[in-house]
Amino acid sequence: MMQGKLKVVALLAAALLTSSAYARAEEDFLDWLFNFDRQKNVKPVTDKQYQDECGACHFAYQPGLLPARSWDALLNAEALRKHFGVNAELDDDTLKVIHDYAVDNAADKSWYKRSRKIAVATEEGPAPLRITELRYISLKHRKISGEMIKGNKAVKSLSFCDRCHTQAEKGVYDADTVNIPNYPNWDGWFNK
Numbered sequence: 337m338m339q340g341k342l343k344v345v346a347l348l349a350a351a352l353l354t355s356s357a358y359a360r361a362e363e364d365f366l367d368w369l370f371n372f373d374r375q376k377n378v379k380p381v382t383d384k385q386y387q388d389e390c391g392a393c394h395f396a397y398q399p400g401l402l403p404a405r406s407w408d409a410l411l412n413a414e415a416l417r418k419h420f421g422v423n424a425e426l427d428d429d430t431l432k433v434i435h436d437y438a439v440d441n442a443a444d445k446s447w448y449k450r451s452r453k454i455a456v457a458t459e460e461g462p463a464p465l466r467i468t469e470l471r472y473i474s475l476k477h478r479k480i481s482g483e484m485i486k487g488n489k490a491v492k493s494l495s496f497c498d499r500c501h502t503q504a505e506k507g508v509y510d511a512d513t514v515n516i517p518n519y520p521n522w523d524g525w526f527n528k
Contacts, residue, residue, distance in 0.1 A: 376448075377449070377507045378398045378450045378451050378507040378509065379398060379400050379451065379507055380398060381505075383433070385433050386438065389430060393424065398441075398451075400441060400454070402442060403444040403454070406442070408463070409463045411434060477494060484519055501513060
């Protein structure tokens with residue numbers, strides 16, 4: 337009798353997971369299910385056009401670092417004409433591919449742990465437009481002095497994730513993969 341109830345619960349849970357938007361956001365549910373990197377990381381960029389277009393000017397931020405409504409606000413023709421002070425216009429077809437990829441893989445549509453934390457933290461209020469201004473990101477970087485970032489010619493800003501996060505391109509932002517240029521012995525990430 338108990339085994340029958342457990343099977344029913346397991347089947348219901350599987351049905352809910354496979355039909356949820358979060359499970360559909362991942363390319364393949366089984367890949368997601370057996371991908372243990374999702375537990376901590378952010379889904380790496382997998383779209384070549386997104387990587388090429390966005391990565392031509394700056395680090396190609398993983399869509400899981402912002403909610404879908406942020407990508408909607410950032411990736412439209414008007415917003416790209418004045419993209420943080422730069423004209424980053426794209427043709428309509430390219431813009432659609434990039435926009436759709438970012439929205440489909442946004443923080444609020446992902447099961448990756450860091451993305452989920454960002455999604456929960458950004459549910460209320462206006463759509464954040466800068467990853468560096470997210471409270472979650474600010475808290476993670478609170479022990480790093482301005483001298484180590486803005487005063488460091490090799491880094492300059494928190495927006496250059498890949499300057500310190502040696503595996504950022506793979507979506508890995510763990511503390512043990514951090515190497516702040518010009519501060520090789522700094523271990524502030526590990527201090528409580």
